[in-house]
Amino acid sequence: MNVLMLAVALATQATPVNLEDARARSRENVQALTAALQASSAEQDVRIARSSLLPQLRFQLGASVDYNGPQRFISVERDASGAFVRQVVDLEESLLPNFGLSLGVQQLIYDRAVWARLEQSGAQLEAQQGEALEQQDTSELEGINRFYSLFRTQATIQVLEANVRRSEQQLERARALFQAGRVGKAEELSAQVNLGNDRIAVVARQSQLATDQARLSTWLAMPGAEAVEAVDPGVLAQSPAPAPALEQALQEARTRRPLLVALRKRLRAAELQESIANAGYLPRVSLQGSYSRNGPNADIVFGNPRLQNSVSGGVTVSWDLFNGFTTQAQARRAQYQSRVAELNLQQSERELEGTVRQSHVALAAQITSAELAEANRKAAADALVLAEERFNAGVSSTLEVRDAQLKLTQAELTLLENRINVEIARFTLMRAMGTLAPGEAK
Structure with missing residues (x-):
């Protein structure tokens, strides 16, 4: 039991x-x-x-700088007598800044x-x-x-x-x-x-x-x-x-x-x-539009809305024929x-x-x-x-x-x-x- x-x-x-x-x-x-x-x-x-099928929005903000070292160029110029002469031009190194912002929109139509x-x-x-x-x-x-x-x-x-x-x-x-x-x-x-x-x-x-x-x-x-x-x-x-x-x-x-x-x-x-x-x-049909501002100075690009404005737009039709x-x-x-x-x-x-x-x-x-x-x-x-x-x-x-x-x-x-x-x-x-x-x- x-x-x-x-x-x-x-x-x-x-x-x-x-x-x-x-x-x-x-x-x-x-x-x-x-x-x-x-x-x-x-x-x-x-x-x-x-x-x-919805609008595609893209915002971009950036800053870049280009450095150019010392450079030498050969240029051809006309002198006082009208003859062409070759001259050597030397450029010092330089820094070239660039600032920009952009807003793009793309909408598919068909x-x-x-x-x-x-x-x-x-x-x-x-x-x-x-x-x-x-x-x-x-x-x-x-x-x-x-x-x-x-x-x-x-x-x-x-x-x-x-x-x-x-x-x-x-x-x-x-x-x-x-x-x-x-x-x-x-x-x-x-x-x-x-x-x-x-x-x-x-x-x-x-x-x-x-x-x-x-x-x-x-x-x-x-x-x-x-x-x-x-x-x-x-x-x-x-x-x-x-x-x-x-x-x-x-x-x-x-x-x-x-x-x-x-x-x-x-x-x-x-x-x-x-x-x-x-x-x-x-x-295929789509619509694109963009607004951008670019310039060498940040104050101009970001501080002065009257300058550096660029607007573009367009319709794109693409067709793969073959x-x-x-x-x-x-x-x-x-x-x-x-x-x-x-x-x-x-x-x-x-x-x-x-x-x-x-x-x-x-x-x-x-x-x-x-x-x-x-x-x-x-x-x-x-x-x-x-x-x-x-x-x-x-x-x-x-x-x-x-x-x-x-x-x-x-x-x-x-x-x-x-x-x-x-x-x-x-x-x-x-x-x-x-x-x-x-x-x-x-």
Whole structure:
């Protein structure tokens, strides 16, 4: 009994985690947060693409100095008689300062590629957001699996502990019947060995319990050394709900699965790349303007606004009439990439339909298995009651009771396994349909 008391003591120190907490925490674990940060990064790409359409202002302020060392020049001049003579001119070293400030503005008037890049960055942002939702669903389903793995181990230990209690009661009955002279000593010893084996089975599950606790706590971004307890979600006390209609599940998946939303946006981004490439055939128009002040003296440049002023402006039209067929090659490449994205989307749609159907069939099969397991458990429980009555009446042995006891334990474990598998299969189907989180994709 010391082992069982220790297990109970350890369980009371664990942090309780219910299913809804596990689902919510899983959607905010490291993998999900990383995907969300990537979506935020894509949002900045939209701002960068939009910046090209806004006025570009540049202010510049500077001062420079030119140093000229001693220099000698040969000049040709006309003398008084009209003849040309060569003269040597020597210049001393000099410092020539220069001060200036300028303000320039440039506004893009028309460039099809810039508008297409802005639209493309928006499509890529939506694709990244869809992929982030897809990762959140993946993280949530993994959290659900880990939660139910821990709950399965906890419930298994409870079933094994109940079996230990039945073995203790059997040992007490065998001992009492031996003392009354109704059975031999072998019956008591057999019951004692059975009890020892059942206690060993409970101890063996403790290491699995620690493993499942660590897997769940680390996935939920909790300290790995912290013991957690999966709160009973109540699924064992109720019959499983039926599976949704297959056509309904397929329709939900087509419209709500984040993966398909992301792939459709990737296809849109690839199509816009064609527009960007074809923009090379079109002219680009921009407007420039500048204001500047320059001079050799800082007081003149910065202190006298009437002097040194210079203003310029103009419209620029640029058109690549021929660039060695680069634009044509880029347009062809964009078409091929668009076709690749289209093929990937079509294949993913087919695979998704197969996944939904497979998950739907698996859920229906698990529900049927759970119903059969419940019937087996009831039959095994009745068989154990009958075997105990026969043993108490002295017309059977411990072996018969033990066989009925093991069959009941196995039936309870089978029911537990199948009932939890029903819930996992249901959440797996919801994951395939894109309905784990309500209203997450459109």
